Structures are given as C-alpha cells and as structure tokens.
Amino acid sequence: MGTSYAPIVVLVVLIAASVWLGTLAQRAMRSASFLKGYFLGNRGLGVWALALTATVQSGGTFMGFPSLVYKNGWVVALWIAGYMVVPIMSFAVLGKRLAQLSRRTGALTLPDFLRERYRSPAAGLIASIFIVIFLTVFLFAQFKAGGTIMQIALPGSADVALADQPAGGVGEDYRRGLAIFTASVVLYTLIGGFLGAVWTDLLQSVLMLIGVVILFFLVLSASGGPEAATLKGIEQVGLDYAYPPGPIGKAGPYLPLGMAAGFFIFWNFAGMGVPASVVRVMACKNTSSIRRSIVMLGVYNALIYIPLIVISICGRSLFPSLTATDEIIPRLALSTGGPLVGGIILAAPFGAVMATVSTFLVVIASGVVRDIYQRFIDAHAPERRLKWISRGTIFAAGAVSVAFTINPVENLQTYIVLGGGLAAGSFLIPVAMGLYWRRATGWGAVASMVFGAGAVALFELIPSIRLGLHPFTWSLIASLAAGLVVSLLTAPPPAEHVSTLFDAPVEPALR
Amino acid sequence: MAAPSEDPLLRSARREAVAALLVFVLALLVTLTVSYLAGYLHPRETPSFILGFPAWVFWGVICPWAGLIVFGAWFAYRYMKDEDLGRDEDGPDGD
Numbered sequence: 001m002g003t004s005y006a007p008i009v010v011l012v013v014l015i016a017a018s019v020w021l022g023t024l025a026q027r028a029m030r031s032a033s034f035l036k037g038y039f040l041g042n043r044g045l046g047v048w049a050l051a052l053t054a055t056v057q058s059g060g061t062f063m064g065f066p067s068l069v070y071k072n073g074w075v076v077a078l079w080i081a082g083y084m085v086v087p088i089m090s091f092a093v094l095g096k097r098l099a100q101l102s103r104r105t106g107a108l109t110l111p112d113f114l115r116e117r118y119r120s121p122a123a124g125l126i127a128s129i130f131i132v133i134f135l136t137v138f139l140f141a142q143f144k145a146g147g148t149i150m151q152i153a154l155p156g157s158a159d160v161a162l163a164d165q166p167a168g169g170v171g172e173d174y175r176r177g178l179a180i181f182t183a184s185v186v187l188y189t190l191i192g193g194f195l196g197a198v199w200t201d202l203l204q205s206v207l208m209l210i211g212v213v214i215l216f217f218l219v220l221s222a223s224g225g226p227e228a229a230t231l232k233g234i235e236q237v238g239l240d241y242a243y244p245p246g247p248i249g250k251a252g253p254y255l256p257l258g259m260a261a262g263f264f265i266f267w268n269f270a271g272m273g274v275p276a277s278v279v280r281v282m283a284c285k286n287t288s289s290i291r292r293s294i295v296m297l298g299v300y301n302a303l304i305y306i307p308l309i310v311i312s313i314c315g316r317s318l319f320p321s322l323t324a325t326d327e328i329i330p331r332l333a334l335s336t337g338g339p340l341v342g343g344i345i346l347a348a349p350f351g352a353v354m355a356t357v358s359t360f361l362v363v364i365a366s367g368v369v370r371d372i373y374q375r376f377i378d379a380h381a382p383e384r385r386l387k388w389i390s391r392g393t394i395f396a397a398g399a400v401s402v403a404f405t406i407n408p409v410e411n412l413q414t415y416i417v418l419g420g421g422l423a424a425g426s427f428l429i430p431v432a433m434g435l436y437w438r439r440a441t442g443w444g445a446v447a448s449m450v451f452g453a454g455a456v457a458l459f460e461l462i463p464s465i466r467l468g469l470h471p472f473t474w475s476l477i478a479s480l481a482a483g484l485v486v487s488l489l490t491a492p493p494p495a496e497h498v499s500t501l502f503d504a505p506v507e508p509a510l511r
Numbered sequence: 512m513a514a515p516s517e518d519p520l521l522r523s524a525r526r527e528a529v530a531a532l533l534v535f536v537l538a539l540l541v542t543l544t545v546s547y548l549a550g551y552l553h554p555r556e557t558p559s560f561i562l563g564f565p566a567w568v569f570w571g572v573i574c575p576w577a578g579l580i581v582f583g584a585w586f587a588y589r590y591m592k593d594e595d596l597g598r599d600e601d602g603p604d605g606d
Contacts, residue, residue: 043599074564074565074568075550077564077568077572078542078546078550078568078571078572081542081546081571081572081575081576082539084538084542084572084575084576084579085534085535085538085539085579087583088531088534088535088579088582088583088586089531089532089535092527092528092530092531092586092591093527093528093531093532094528095524096520096523096524096527096594096596097520097521097524097525097528099596100518100520100524100596100597103596103597103598103599104597106599225563226560226563226564227560227563230558230560230565231557234557239555239556239557239558240555242558242565243550243551243553243555243558243565243567244546244550244551244567245551257543257547257551260543260546261539261543264539264542264543265539268535286593286596287591287592287593287594287596288593290591291587291588291591291593292587294583294584294586294587294591295580295583295584295587295588298579298580298583298584299580302576302577302580306573306576310563435524436521436524436525436528499515502517502518502521503515503516503517503518504515504516504517504518504519505518505597506515
C-alpha cells in the first residue's frame, strides 16, 4: 500500500483534465482580442464560474486552516466564522457597480480600473507594482502546499503518512513534488489564460466539495465522532481546546475577542478587495449571475468550512502527535480512504492550490503586460509580442516562486493571511471610493493604497502597537482616512468625467 | 438643460451595499456576543455538546451561519434587482 501509484495517478488525471480545459479555453477565446480574452474571459462568467471561483479558497483552506484547528481546537470555528457573510458581502457591496463601471471604462484589470476611474496613471502604476509584489508573496505559500501534496502522493510517501511521522522536511520527494506541480500548473495557465484558470478552478471547486464530503464521513467513522475526538483533544491540550480564546501560547491566548472581531472583518473585506476577486466580478456576465452567486456560495462555504473543522478535530484523535500539522488533511485522506479513495480526496486540496496559483499567475501577468508594458514601454505593441510577454511573465513568476519555496516557509497560513491582507488592505478602499464617491480623486486613491499597505506591514511587524485589533482592521482605518483626507485636499475630478461614471447615460434625441 | 439624473444602477447598488453592510454588522454582533457569553465566559469544565459541536459553537457559529444561508436566498431573489450593466466600452488602447 505504501508504494501504491493510485494517489499520484489520480493527481496526474486531474492535471491532464486541467491542461485539456486550458486548451478548450484557448479555443473559446479565439473570437475576441487577445487581451480581453486572455485576461478577462470576454466578460462571460455565469453563476457557477462566478460563485465557485471568485473567492479566497486556496491551499490555506485545506492545509493551513486544518492545521490551525488541529493545534488550537474549536476556537478556530470562531476564527473562520466571518465566512458566513462573505457571499453577501462579496457580491452585494461592490459587485453590480464594479461590473458596470469596468464596462463603462473598458477596464480589463484592477489597475486599469483605478487608472480610468480616477484618470490617474500614478494610481494605475502603484496598483500594478503592489499586485506583482503582494501576490508573489501569496504564491510562495501555495507552491509549498502544492509541492507537499505531491510529495505525499508520490509512491512510497504513503508509508510515512500511515506511520504518522513528520515528513514536512525538504527532502528529495518534496523537490520532485514541487517540480511536477509547478510544471503542470504553469503549463495549463500558459495555454488557457484567465478562462482556463476559471474553468479549471470550477472543476477543482466541485472536486473540493466531493473530497470534503467523502473525507467527512470516513473520518467521522474512524474517530468515533467529534464529541469523542474533542474529549481526546482536551486530554492532550486541556479544556482550552474546547473553549475560546483557545490554548495559551507565547504571545498569549490564541484568539482574544478583539482578534476574533478582527478576523470576522478580515475575511469579508479581504475577500472583496483581493485583486483576483475584483477581476472575477468585473468578468461576470450579468447581474443575475451576481445575485444567484450569493446563494450558491453561501451553501458551498458552509459545506466546505464546517465539515473541515469537524474533520480536523477528529483528525487529531487519529494522529495525536503530528508535528507537520499542515499535512493533516492529506494524511487523513490516505489513511482513512486507502490509496485510490485517498487519492481522489487528495485531489481536493491539490485542486484548490492549482486553482489559486493559476488565477494569481494570470493576474500578475496582466499587471505586467497591460499595466506596465503597454502603459510605459510600448502602447502599440503587436498582439504577438503581448502574448509572449504574458507567457514569459507567467513562467518567470512560477520560477521565482519555486526558487523561494525550495526551502519552504514554515507556517503556510501566515503567508496567506499576510499576502491577502496586503493586497486587500491596499485596494478595497480605493475601489469602493471610486464606485460610490464622486469627490474621490486620483491622489486620494494613491494615498489610500500606500497607507493601507503600510499599515498592514507596520502592524504585522510590531504586534505590540495593535491595541488588540487585527492589523487588517488598522489597515482599513488608515486607508479610509488617507483616501478621504487627501481627496478633500486635492482638486476635485473633472465634472464631465465624473458625470459619465455616476449619471444615467443620455440617450440621443433622435435615432 | 436639465441636470443629469443619477444612474439608476448606482442607486440600487448603493441601497444593496448598505443593506449588506448592516447584515454584516448584525452577524458580527450576534456571533461575538453569543460566543463571548457561552464560550469566553463559560467556566472551564467538560463542555456540553449539541449535534457534536460544543454548545457555544453550535449557538454562536453554526446557527447564525445557517440563518444567513436562508437570509442570503431571500436577499438575492427578493431584495436585489437585475439591471443592465451597459455595453463594454473599448479600452483606452482599443482592446
């Protein structure tokens, strides 16, 4: 069993299906211009694609998050509770208006939108630079997750999983896993662009749900249920395993009430503000897709996150002394499902990681091509050259991420929260101001981005000045204050430009 | 010449955004208050369970989550309006 090829075969089938979808997406894009097709899928996302792909599920969902539950117990249910409002917030606050204004301005990317809304090249340039940097940080964690899953799926690694030994090191298996993962995800992203990423994301979202449901019942049966598992966890960790604020570490209790509020805010506002989510809303087909996505995503989130909490609590009773806790879900999959079913379940976290990486690679490529090369180097570059630059950027971003994850980061979730916080802290307020406030100016947007990102970095680096609040909460306050003050101190935007964005279009008197 | 009127989509989007933010605040208050009273302040003893969840998780997280799924369906199908997003303008570079 330990040398079974079944898990790796299942993952290879998933990779092959993803590459195939990439080629289908490439054909589907042929009717449009390269940029609108490759970076925005011709604004054709329906309810399935929008609901199940425009969110923040990633390697963290299946590796970092279960690891937190494993270590800290039930308090992590409160840590993630903000997801209950994410569907309504993600689609009802910015959705319709963003979809409308991105069409009215012809924007294909987030920096495009900021530049055209504010008539500010500076806002566009800063957004492009921030996107490339912050999303690359986020990608490091995803590449580690992808390499780790591949490592566990490789023949021979299941021995380690079943023996409950730490295998989180950087051995030859991890490097081989990382190489296979990187080659496959970069390949299908190169081929399919945005639409390829969306379609494979959709396939993988469905796989995630199937994987979680199967694993839920397998682990429930193997562990005797969450109640028995909780009591075992209490024996190991103490009663704090079952109650908030959770176990007490070096920095104090895991989740003081202020931090619980901070994470509730973080999941919702970060979910709205990260560039990958913004771009998907810009790419939606119509308002009906936006509305129905609220319902579909609400059900989907509940079916993913609540079972994952139960699975991870039960998982601790089955693997009580795991040191590489990021690996709890892959190990449970292989130990309770056997090689074949385990491989199918393993496809869920692997799919989540692949989907995130491909989406972010496209966003990074669009930032470089559309917002840097076209704006500042050659506005009239032929389509053929833009294609090569897009693909070169995707390849380079993949190579940089691999270089930084050959010796992987230790705590996956830390990088995910940091990268997501930096990106959302920079963009949410300038986008929201641009949608709803006529008086917002380009310099206000620039200040808002700089102060938002700066506050995340400052409060992450110096925890003692947080006053009990989450760094992202400080970031929102700083970004909003800077945006408001600087907008009011600078010259108002031209009335005619604002009118085209905020007033009803004037129909010609005669046709 | 009459002053141009505000875009109707902007009006409905603003109304829906405000409603969503109010729901967010309400969910935040309910979840934190229940979790605080039933979890943070609860004496440290073997917890009671409801459907396999510690009682504070069931009342503070699971119940509000279930309620929001039902509310989300009403919000999406009854409260939000469908509107024309307008035509896709050519980008500044003619894309």
